[in-house]
Amino acid sequence: MHILSADQFTKKQLEELFTLTDSIKSQFLTDKNKLLKKHEGKVLITLFYEPSTRTRLSFATAAAHMGMSVISTENAREFSSAAKGETIEDTARVLEQYYPDAIVIRHHETGEVARAAAVTKVPIINAGDGKGEHPTQSLLDMYTIWDSHKKHSGLKVVLGGDLLHGRTARSLAKLLTCFDGNHIVFNTIPELQMADDIKEYLDGRGVTYEEEPDMKRAFQNADVVYWTRLQKERLPAGVHIDQTYKIDKKAMSYLPETAIVMHPLPRVDEILTEVDDDPRAKYFDQAGNGMFVRMALLDTILK
Secondary structure, eight states, X not given: OOBOOGGGOOHHHHHHHHHHHHHHHHHHHHHGGGGGXXXXXXXXXXXXXXXXXXXXXXXXXXXXXXXXXXXXXXXXXXXXXXXXXXXXXXXXXHHHTTOOSEEEEXXXXXXXXXXXHTTOSSOEEEEEETTSOOHHHHHHHHHHHHHHHSOSSSOEEEEXXXXXXXXXXXXXXXXXXXXXXXXXXXXXXXXXOOOHHHHHHHHHTTOEEEEOOOHHHHHTTOSEEEEOOOOGGGSOTTOOOOOOOOBOHHHHTTSOTTOEEEOOSOOSSSBOGGGTTSTTBOHHHHHHHHHHHHHHHHHHHHO
């Protein structure tokens, strides 16, 4: 069972995964030692061609808390045989010979993780591929929404920041289509609007959306604000954009008291630190949820 895209999940699968996440989180907080025998003796390989903090380390700690061994390479783009010209397919075939139980891959080029999955029976998990997707991030994002609102349906969700290059927003938009009555608002500058393929995906599943450049109007009656940083490393050569909109205390005043603000992190200066103490700021809780969701995901795959 490969995990490559957010669109491979059904509503039932998501609900089962989040129920399992709740169970694992509760067990971890009461007696985490019991979890250490859950997958004792199994091996997880993490292969990251791009920098990562939360995704790589949360997968590693998720595996460790369930008794797994973790074999990791942090900068495979420079310090693996990829630097010598080895293809992702050959790398996957080689890793399969070491009998891992799952492989987590992040790659700087869209579609490369799927190429690896096509040549191996070992479960491959997409930890982000270029401007493509980040399905496990969207899983923890949806779990965080449920954890705060106790529902996934009938929500007004604002997606803002760099929507053109931000793979996390793309994956979350897909998962939101699994539940009824959600409405998405894209709040960014014209140069960074969500790509047409995601809009077509929403159209095909009957999910309403709008492009609203004015932050105050976009934030009105919102349940969720999901912000992303400007992906300068993905801008075409010669293109310069200073910044998208920023969330500060004034922006927070536009939001209902029941709303939550999320961010996949890392942030640069698109959410000011003055917002951190606001109870609606959930981005650090969101990062913490990542470990538990990935524990549940690994458990599901390995069983």
